[in-house]
Amino acid sequence: MATHQPRHASVVPAERFAVLDPATGETFGEAPDQQPEELDAVVGRAHEAWINWRADPGARTTALLEAADAVEAAGADIAPLLTREQGKPLAESYEEIARTAARLRYFAGPAPQPQPITDGRPVRSEIRWRPLGPVAAIIPWNFPLQLASAKFAPALAAGNTMVLKPSPFTPLATRLLGSVVATALPEDVLTIVTGHEPLGARLASHPGIRHVTFTGSIPTGRAVAQGAAASLARVTLELGGNDAAILLEDVEVERIADRLFWAAFRNCGQVCMAVKRVYAPARLYSHVVEALAQRAKTAVVGAGLDPGTQLGPVNNAPQLARVESYTAQAVADGARAVAGGRRLDRPGYFFAPTILADVPADSPVVTEEQFGPVLPVLPYRSVDEAVEAANDTGFGLGGSVWGTDLDRAEEVADRLECGTAWINHHAELSLAQPFAGSKESGVGVAGGPWGLYGNLRPFVVHRPQEA
Numbered sequence: 001m002a003t004h005q006p007r008h009a010s011v012v013p014a015e016r017f018a019v020l021d022p023a024t025g026e027t028f029g030e031a032p033d034q035q036p037e038e039l040d041a042v043v044g045r046a047h048e049a050w051i052n053w054r055a056d057p058g059a060r061t062t063a064l065l066e067a068a069d070a071v072e073a074a075g076a077d078i079a080p081l082l083t084r085e086q087g088k089p090l091a092e093s094y095e096e097i098a099r100t101a102a103r104l105r106y107f108a109g110p111a112p113q114p115q116p117i118t119d120g121r122p123v124r125s126e127i128r129w130r131p132l133g134p135v136a137a138i139i140p141w142n143f144p145l146q147l148a149s150a151k152f153a154p155a156l157a158a159g160n161t162m163v164l165k166p167s168p169f170t171p172l173a174t175r176l177l178g179s180v181v182a183t184a185l186p187e188d189v190l191t192i193v194t195g196h197e198p199l200g201a202r203l204a205s206h207p208g209i210r211h212v213t214f215t216g217s218i219p220t221g222r223a224v225a226q227g228a229a230a231s232l233a234r235v236t237l238e239l240g241g242n243d244a245a246i247l248l249e250d251v252e253v254e255r256i257a258d259r260l261f262w263a264a265f266r267n268c269g270q271v272c273m274a275v276k277r278v279y280a281p282a283r284l285y286s287h288v289v290e291a292l293a294q295r296a297k298t299a300v301v302g303a304g305l306d307p308g309t310q311l312g313p314v315n316n317a318p319q320l321a322r323v324e325s326y327t328a329q330a331v332a333d334g335a336r337a338v339a340g341g342r343r344l345d346r347p348g349y350f351f352a353p354t355i356l357a358d359v360p361a362d363s364p365v366v367t368e369e370q371f372g373p374v375l376p377v378l379p380y381r382s383v384d385e386a387v388e389a390a391n392d393t394g395f396g397l398g399g400s401v402w403g404t405d406l407d408r409a410e411e412v413a414d415r416l417e418c419g420t421a422w423i424n425h426h427a428e429l430s431l432a433q434p435f436a437g438s439k440e441s442g443v444g445v446a447g448g449p450w451g452l453y454g455n456l457r458p459f460v461v462h463r464p465q466e467a
């Protein structure tokens, strides 16, 4: 049974910062406000820990499996903390914990074996996959645990060590998760650092870091890549999305409406690959708008800890301001808020689930990433027009096509310029599949074996067949 104490005393913070509960807008906890100057020592220790950690794949497998058990055993402590600081319904916090344990088990599998290169030449050459060194991970506030584990599970399995920085909006559950996982690891293999900028910027550009894996917005991703260029560390970027869902003429609206609604509103719309724009055939337009609006009006909005809550608050005040301003701009541009359209009159960062109809295609709620509980629905006249609109963006994370004729839907999905295209659902990912945004939505590949190899480098040994 895991105790929740790290095996080592982490860096003792000089100061702490407040953590707010988005369901009340009030402070409920605090976290260490670590300073960039502390990173030299932290990264130095991660490098020392790497020397042993990289040497024994069997020990890594055992440790990751033990860590998975420890995470599950600590679920009842971690889940409410995550809900308090992030806002999501408690059941969804437990889903993050389950996914974290599953990911640790998935990557605990056997290490990549040496691969011979057979090209007909009289040499025996072989690829031996080597870890990179200390990896820096920087993550956002929407799925703190899932995204932390998406970083540390493959990186540690590959034989790297990691310094991970969560968002200052959600530091607490990640710190607790880190200390739980650390009970199964040697000292300094995984270190969580918390604090405000320029902590992340300094971590991304630290000369002791060999891989920077970042999840967050496109502008910050750009800054992180520039920072990592200083030491030419490898960069993996998982960035924002503006996924379109295209409904085809043969879609059965009532049959898919629930799934489509939750593909847009789960986690209060704060999902990189949520449905962020819906394109409906003109003939079905009012039906689609009404079906979604009816679900928006009846979704149970409340604090994540309240039983029955389906949709929590927006995570933080700047994000709420963004959601409000995109909605107000859309209405000023001529859109109709068929459901919602405003903040809820209660403490905390609650915004009514909003369906926008008749939105001009160039309104920011369509062209930018709203990342909140607001969904624009746009009519189209031809499928070509819908595909063109879906692709007419710098984003390229995901997309989906909805209809009864699956072959036809797949044909249309194949034309989407994105990393993952779904048919009749959206944002479902297997641990075994690659996850990679196209265009400005990402650089590098996470997930499955690709995620593991993203944390390894090929080391090739050539030798002649004879002396």
Ligand code: NAD
Residues within 6 Å of the ligand: 138, 139, 140, 141, 142, 143, 165, 166, 167, 168, 197, 199, 200, 201, 202, 204, 215, 216, 217, 218, 220, 221, 223, 224, 238, 239, 240, 241, 271, 272, 273, 369, 371, 397, 437, 441, 442
């Ligand atoms: P953000 O870019 O503001 O912050 C992400 C992280 O970077 C935070 O930890 C933040 O403290 C840190 N940071 C801020 N400035 C930095 C700098 N100059 N250098 C280094 N680190 C810095 O993003 P956010 O608002 O926390 O999260 C929302 C965004 O994340 C959305 O755009 C969303 O689409 C994206 N996201 C993408 C994925 C994906 O897998 N593609 C998953 C989840 C979220």
